[in-house]
Amino acid sequence: MEEKKATMPQTVERFVSPGKGNGLRATARMSRGQLVMSAEPLASCVSNKQAREVCHHCFTRSETLLRCSQCKLARYCNTTCQKQAWSEHKEECKCLRRLLPRLPTDSVRLAARVIFALLNPKSRTDELYTLDEHKSHLDSMSEQKKEGLSQLAAMLELYTQQELSNLTQEMTSALPPSCHDALSLIAKVTCNCFTISDGELQEVGVGLYPSLSLLNHDCRPNCVMVFEGTKIQLRAVQDVNPGDELTISYTETLSLTEDRRKQLEDQYHFTCHCQRCESPEEDGLMLSGEKAKWSPLKEALLRLEGLKTQSNWKELLESCSHLLAAVSDEVPDENLYKLRITDMALDTAVHLGLWEEALRYGKKTLPAYRLHYSDPHPVHAVQLMRVGKLQHYLEHTEDALDTFKQAFKIMKVTHGEDHPLTFDLQMKMEECRCETDHQSPGKH
Numbered sequence: 001m002e003e004k005k006a007t008m009p010q011t012v013e014r015f016v017s018p019g020k021g022n023g024l025r026a027t028a029r030m031s032r033g034q035l036v037m038s039a040e041p042l043a044s045c046v047s048n049k050q051a052r053e054v055c056h057h058c059f060t061r062s063e064t065l066l067r068c069s070q071c072k073l074a075r076y077c078n079t080t081c082q083k084q085a086w087s088e089h090k091e092e093c094k095c096l097r098r099l100l101p102r103l104p105t106d107s108v109r110l111a112a113r114v115i116f117a118l119l120n121p122k123s124r125t126d127e128l129y130t131l132d133e134h135k136s137h138l139d140s141m142s143e144q145k146k147e148g149l150s151q152l153a154a155m156l157e158l159y160t161q162q163e164l165s166n167l168t169q170e171m172t173s174a175l176p177p178s179c180h181d182a183l184s185l186i187a188k189v190t191c192n193c194f195t196i197s198d199g200e201l202q203e204v205g206v207g208l209y210p211s212l213s214l215l216n217h218d219c220r221p222n223c224v225m226v227f228e229g230t231k232i233q234l235r236a237v238q239d240v241n242p243g244d245e246l247t248i249s250y251t252e253t254l255s256l257t258e259d260r261r262k263q264l265e266d267q268y269h270f271t272c273h274c275q276r277c278e279s280p281e282e283d284g285l286m287l288s289g290e291k292a293k294w295s296p297l298k299e300a301l302l303r304l305e306g307l308k309t310q311s312n313w314k315e316l317l318e319s320c321s322h323l324l325a326a327v328s329d330e331v332p333d334e335n336l337y338k339l340r341i342t343d344m345a346l347d348t349a350v351h352l353g354l355w356e357e358a359l360r361y362g363k364k365t366l367p368a369y370r371l372h373y374s375d376p377h378p379v380h381a382v383q384l385m386r387v388g389k390l391q392h393y394l395e396h397t398e399d400a401l402d403t404f405k406q407a408f409k410i411m412k413v414t415h416g417e418d419h420p421l422t423f424d425l426q427m428k429m430e431e432c433r434c435e436t437d438h439q440s441p442g443k444h
């Protein structure tokens with residue numbers, strides 16, 4: 001059995017953040033790139049969308065996974081992963097079988113795993129923040145949203161019914177009072193869960209990390225979270241002084257103040273008053289160019305997203321390239337809508353195996369990323385790495401090495417030198433160095 005206790009470092013403490021409620025702050029100086037803390041989830045699960053492609057124990061993507069012969073949903077790298085997962089999958093497996101062919105949503109599966117984890121006496125208790133204290137936001141929720149949650153709560157009851165019917169007594173003693181009804185529990189889980197992503201920042205699952213739920217939001221945060229399997233590593237991306245609140249961003253960095261605020265209000269039930277929201281100069285940069293020129297790009301986005309959902313790559317690439325050609329240099333590359341479409345063209349060209357075209361779009365995004373991501377950010381590092389890989393594949397080896405070096409500078413801060421992705425990147429850089437040495441034999 002793995003040791004799952006989260007040890008809270010001495011350099012972090014819980015406090016009441018003015019206007020925000022509970023928060024986390026530093027008690028010592030931390031420099032940029034420092035690991036602030038790491039934490040394993042109280043409970044986590046692979047999302048249904050990824051259930052066939054990702055190991056349900058270590059969250060690694062693989063093409064050949066063993067399937068659980070009983071529920072036929074869970075999949076594992078090998079029998080070692082399967083065995084290690086069993087204590088967390090045992091009850092779930094029975095619940096899943098009973099519901100077949102229906103499949104509970106990700107949040108219902110996660111909530112059930114939270115219950116089973118709390119019923120397990122081995123579960124840790126040294127969190128700074130307990131589930132009992134987690135906000136459910138039921139009071140400030142719209143009727144429509146509450147209705148949606150009620151349906152999930154009903155599904156949670158149905159899903160766990162048989163496994164928990166004999167355990168009412170235990171549940172009452174093991175779970176905090178505010179979690180006894182399914183609706184409060186599901187509300188807490190959906191408001192506080194984290195999306196778990198892989199090295200390419202693609203969603204693989206969801207998890208609950210009680211102490212990290214204390215981290216408040218800032219649109220220009222001083223920390224970022226990176227995953228290694230299901231473990232979260234929280235690192236400082238700015239220098240932090242003792243007493244400073246530690247913050248992360250709950251939203252996409254690359255979005256307008258109005259859109260960020262709306263998302264935070266809808267999803268997390270607060271209005272952001274951070275510095276970036278109060279003086280939104282960056283919006284001007286994201287909306288650079290004449291409105292009449294970029295409006296068609298903005299309006300096209302919804303349709304393009306639709307094509308993406310249908311995996312209609314050919315038509316999507318044609319549309320993107322047509323739209324981008326129509327505005328050409330009249331809209332600057334840092335314009336948010338132009339950047340989104342250029343990014344989409346990059347993804348699509350990669351899907352279609354059109355490497356030269358992918359590289360052309362990828363290179364176009366880099367100066368814009370540099371402008372918009374003033375602090376080190378995993379999204380920026382991953383973008384550089386993608387472009388570097390294309391350059392490397394197309395044998396633009398010196399360019400590739402240069403791009404990888406830029407990625408490394410960011411990743412040292414956001415991922416740390418020991419992260420597997422940083423290690424992969426260093427291998428790539430080494431390959432490029434060997435290849436350029438062999439290409440210029442005259443120099444030695």
Ligand SMILES: [Zn+2]
Binds near residue numbers: 055058059060078
């Ligand atoms: Zn595995």
Ligand SMILES: [Zn+2]
Binds near residue numbers: 072073074089
């Ligand atoms: Zn199973």
Ligand SMILES: [Zn+2]
Binds near residue numbers: 277
């Ligand atoms: Zn803000």
